[in-house]
Amino acid sequence: MAEWAAATGLRRVVLASPRSFCAGVERAIAVVEQALERHGEPVYVRKEIVHNAHVVADLRGRGAVFVDELDEVPEGALTIFSAHGVSPAVRRTAADRALPVIDATCPLVTKVHAEARRFAGRGDTVLLIGHDGHEEVEGTLGEAPERTRLVADIAAAERVQVDDPQRVSYLVQTTLAVDEADGIVQALRRRFPALAAPASDDICYATTNRQQAVLMAAAEADVVLVVGSANSSNSVRLVEVAQRAGARAHLVDGVGDVDLRWLAGTRTVGVTAGASAPPGLVDELVAALGALGADDVSERSAAVEDIRFTLPKEVRRS
Numbered sequence: 001m002a003e004w005a006a007a008t009g010l011r012r013v014v015l016a017s018p019r020s021f022c023a024g025v026e027r028a029i030a031v032v033e034q035a036l037e038r039h040g041e042p043v044y045v046r047k048e049i050v051h052n053a054h055v056v057a058d059l060r061g062r063g064a065v066f067v068d069e070l071d072e073v074p075e076g077a078l079t080i081f082s083a084h085g086v087s088p089a090v091r092r093t094a095a096d097r098a099l100p101v102i103d104a105t106c107p108l109v110t111k112v113h114a115e116a117r118r119f120a121g122r123g124d125t126v127l128l129i130g131h132d133g134h135e136e137v138e139g140t141l142g143e144a145p146e147r148t149r150l151v152a153d154i155a156a157a158e159r160v161q162v163d164d165p166q167r168v169s170y171l172v173q174t175t176l177a178v179d180e181a182d183g184i185v186q187a188l189r190r191r192f193p194a195l196a197a198p199a200s201d202d203i204c205y206a207t208t209n210r211q212q213a214v215l216m217a218a219a220e221a222d223v224v225l226v227v228g229s230a231n232s233s234n235s236v237r238l239v240e241v242a243q244r245a246g247a248r249a250h251l252v253d254g255v256g257d258v259d260l261r262w263l264a265g266t267r268t269v270g271v272t273a274g275a276s277a278p279p280g281l282v283d284e285l286v287a288a289l290g291a292l293g294a295d296d297v298s299e300r301s302a303a304v305e306d307i308r309f310t311l312p313k314e315v316r317r318s
Contacts, residue, residue: 010263010294013286014220016213016272017301020227020279022206024106025050027309028083031104032059034315035080044073046090047082047135049104050276051232053253070094078102084135085109087142102314108174108204109136113143115198119169120144124196125162127151129184130173134233137173157187168192172202175234175275177241178211205307206275207234211241212302214272218247220300221270223262226251227281228274235274242270254281255288263292 021029028049035043041063048056048066056066070093073079078100081090085105094101119126126148130137141148151157151170162168170188172181181203189195201208218224224242228235228251235251242249247270252258263269269289273282286297310316 010266010269010289010292012268012296012298013289013294014217014268014270015282015286015297015299016210016217016270017299018206018209018213018303018305019271020273020275020277020282022204022275022305023307023309024083024108024204024206025276027311028104028106029055029059030311031102031315032064032080033062034311034317035078035102036063038315039078042077043080044077045080045082046070046073046086047084048231049080049082051084051229051235052274052276052278053229054278054281055276070097070099073097073099076100080104082135083109085113085139087139089142090139102312104312106174106204107309109139112136112140112171112174112198112202115171115202116140116143116148119171119196120147122167123164124167124169125149125164127157127160127162127168127170127188127195128173129170129181130176131233134173136175136233140171140173151184151188154184154187157184158191160188162192165192166194168194169196169198171198173233174202174204175207175237176203177237178203178208179241179244180237205303206305207237209303209305210234210238210272210275213300214238214242214270215245216300216302217270217272218242218245218249221247221268222266223247224249224270224272225258225285226272226274227254227277227285229253229276232274232276235277238272238274252285255285258285258288269294
């Protein structure tokens with residue numbers, strides 16, 4: 001009761017915009033939904049289609065079966081590759097087993113894969129800036145594993161070795177924090193002045209926009225709540241960006257994860273959501289904050305997003 005009373009001084013909610021689903025996530029979810037509608041259940045999905053527990057639970061309830069590897073998929077079963085992409089080795093395994101496949105890889109991740117092949121094909125050592133173990137990174141590394149080095153942070157940038165300092169290029173995981181990636185690139189460029197960059201930024205527009213928007217919210221808020229799952233890279237980065245801006249920030253999978261002690265003495269709460277978090281979760285959180293006394297809800301917009309990606313031909317409506 002004391003925690004509830006301490007939290008009821010809340011007066012304002014500042015919503016960061018854009019927030020929640022991006023075009024790549026909407027496309028990936030639609031792929032699974034359309035596959036279930038056309039082919040019936042079960043439909044098998046390698047890894048989580050996007051990194052959000054609520055999305056995965058919802059699709060599982062409709063008949064999607066999520067597996068870690070293709071050897072868990074029955075012979076001939078329809079299989080979907082997640083939004084994070086897969087390596088050529090995974091594609092070969094699917095082909096060897098004659099599995100019917102629908103590829104839900106985000107087109108912006110596909111772009112990074114193409115860059116990896118291009119850079120490696122011309123003889124570069126490719127320095128991939130990203131987080132070890134992330135599915136997107138694993139897929140990109142698989143394009144040219146013998147020519148690619150993972151660079152996870154500035155310390156790694158200071159010690160990574162290349163075959164020829166005159167033939168070196170870099171790529172970036174699409175969901176990294178912009179300032180984090182820039183620091184690593186600067187460290188690499190100091191060591192390798194000939195470092196070649198991708199033709200356009202690898203960090204996707206949705207990641208950049210959400211980070212800029214959370215900075216705007218953090219400038220006004222006592223605490224920032226980021227809706228997203230713990231395995232969502234872009235959601236975790238939003239927390240880190242807000243914290244580096246000086247705000248207290250917390251990641252929540254939904255309203256049930258909010259600790260009232262975070263709100264004690266708080267007048268203004270910033271709210272945003274990672275690109276894989278459903279908008280409805282934000283609505284629930286704002287309603288709960290309203291019950292605590294927040295009677296002023298306003299938006300701070302960093303960009304207007306109108307990008308849409310075409311569905312794969314296998315599930316495209318005619």
